[in-house]
Amino acid sequence: MSSPAEVRRLSGYRLRLEGQQCSTCGEVQLPPRPLCRRCRSTTLEVRRFVPRGKVISFAEVSQAPSGFSGPYVIALVALEEGAIVGAQLSDVTVEEVEIGMPVEVTIRRLRQCSTEEAEGLVEYGAKFRLSSSSDGGART
Amino acid sequence: MKDVFLVGVGQVPVREHWKLSLRELGARAAIAAMTDAGVDRVDAVVVGNMLGSRLGHQDNLGSVIADAAGLLPCEAWRVEAACASGGLAVRAAAMAISSGGHDTVMAVGLEKMTDAGSAEVTAALAAACDHEYEAAQGFTFPGIAGLVMRRYLHEVGCGPEAFAPFVLAAHEHGRRNTCALYRKGMTLAEWQESPKIASPLRLLDCAPVCDGAAAVILCSERVVRSSQKALRVAASTVACDTIDLASRKDLLTLGGAVDSATRAYRIAGVKSKQISLFEAHDAFSPLAVLSLEACGFARRGEGIRLGASGAIRRDGSIPLGTFGGLKARGHPVGASGTYQVVEAALQLRGEAGENQIVGAKYALTQSIGGYGATVVTHILEV
């Protein structure tokens, strides 16, 4: 899977949902890139995105690639602040998901238990679950 | 820019070739194409291949295939654009000729997928997606196709059965193609009973894992011989889009396919309604629909109707996958784009046998790498 160096490089994105804001034109982007997609400026600030959004679409992966064990649900989520992110959904079965469902980030292991996992690095990253505020709870 | 002509085709039947290695597959296709063109040497070979490095542990495929086909010391190198590698090889060959660099160039698309187990192949294919932001998060190719299909159903308001005609047509067209992997046809019931591997996408919505190789020989006007059944490569274009879905402008528009096709039509001086047949990249049934929309055969959200109406059948207004397409002929990923051009050529030459589209004049082929990240479009003219 990902090497320790790669995990280190990706830790802002995976653990804090960090993307960028262009200092020149204000465009936000996620995932991060070497330059601004809109104006091509290279002066980009790190920007943490609000970890809430809505499901654009989803599918259940039944044939897992090596390193993963299925089934699990993948989705594209439109974040409140406009960027779109691809991630797994958590704490749901595919039957319970609907397009438009409000979701929030939860940091989880990216890959479930597998025989390869016993000695390798554990990789954590953002997945999305049904938003707690839609249950009547309050989250700051 | 010089004109480019297609003067030779060759293909190996798509199968699980337990006895044939990567170099043997490539050599057979190359030799078949050279025999067809009546040549015993070429100026250069471009190899299109995706998985040889990761699954076959073999780089430097240009040298490997040129040697296997007895063509050394010619120029030879590999190009890669995931599942569009085979189409890209044809593009590279065309570019070499139209720029005046070479007179005769062979493009060989080849792939060997069956040596590895399913989980490994799935992981290898996921390299066509964004590694950091998709594959490392568990995204797979079928998963992405399922996600796109679900969104299409949501926006258009149809059910998954609306995609079945594309699969059934492909299998019907593949029945008389001896080079196709699947030659028995398929019923609606069989499609309905197949399991959902990336809900709502079914197993039978997906092209199969298999081995194959195909080759075409392109040459400049200067060396075309009257004994060769020459066709003109009226257009050869490539366009790219972001590799990750999250960065696309519209999940249901293949921007790269639109750009590539639009330019191809302009260069060839034809419109979509003049196209006699379309060899599209139907690796997944939703991709077939989106390709038809991208190439101007239907508006956004209306491509699905071409299935129900029968327009995609051999007797319809836009015959699709006339030899079975990726779905039934098979999708040895790095080779498919070259198979498409071979099949288009056979149609325009009048050598398609029972698959013949009568009076075919312009053939459109489109090979897609990733979910539309790299799109290669060719228009052939007789």
Place this chain on the structure above:
Amino acid sequence: MCIEAGYEAMSRALLEPGVVGACWVGSESAPYGAKPCAVIVGEALGVTPNVIAADVQFACKSGSEAMQAAIGFVGSRMVDAALAMGADAAQSRPGDALEVTAGCGAAAFVFADGERSVALVEGCASYVTDCSDFYRRQGARYPQHAGRFTGEPGYFAHIKGAVGRLLLDMGATPRDFSHVVFHQPLPRFVEAIAEELGFVRCQYEQGLIARRIGNCYAASSLLGLVAVLDVAQPGQKILLASYGSGAGSDAIAFSVTDRIVERQRIGLSLAWHLARRRVLKGYGQYARLSGKVMR
């Protein structure tokens, strides 16, 4: 789980991540034998890199150990604020009695200056001996335990030792406390130790979450404390008594401040989390998810 709990604690504390100077994770099921998960939690919560961070382990009292470390660092002014977490996915051998009560959870607390706190630390006492009632060797998949030896010589003796010492030091009696929270391997252990020490049901019931969630090991008594803080009133005193096999107990006394009322309104209560439970489809799914069946 630590990231989740830590995120809630930071939100409720109304503190900027930069103020946190230490991050302690207490667990006996941390993913690594070498490499702390405290740094992963710290990165996710945005408190790295200028922070003291480490994993601590004393079996089921790993969480209260983390609290003691936080109290010491803040109290000595080495740092302005410290995160202390206790978390476990309770380990048990397939077919063993421990499997029946195995729970999973995490609790996180932010310790800082008394001026901003919802509860003040009034005193701590620990009681430890070399007593091998339950243990797991490095590299072993499952723990060993000594059956009934875990009771009287283990759990009861050490909690009595720590609580007894704390009450003596503070000049306090059980009646002074509105709430008492014990480490909770089984509800009847809590009922028994409470009776032995002179506490009554209305004092321990709020914190007795094992009835709902089983034994969460290092998070057990800490989650009980969370349940109590969700309803505690200003002026009340709370006694926390953890227990970790091997063996030892930490007893910590708190007094609740006025600030608790507004903070109870921020964030999600333990009851809310418990209400969100999902029921697994039987032992087979549990075995697969917990890695007891290797894929």
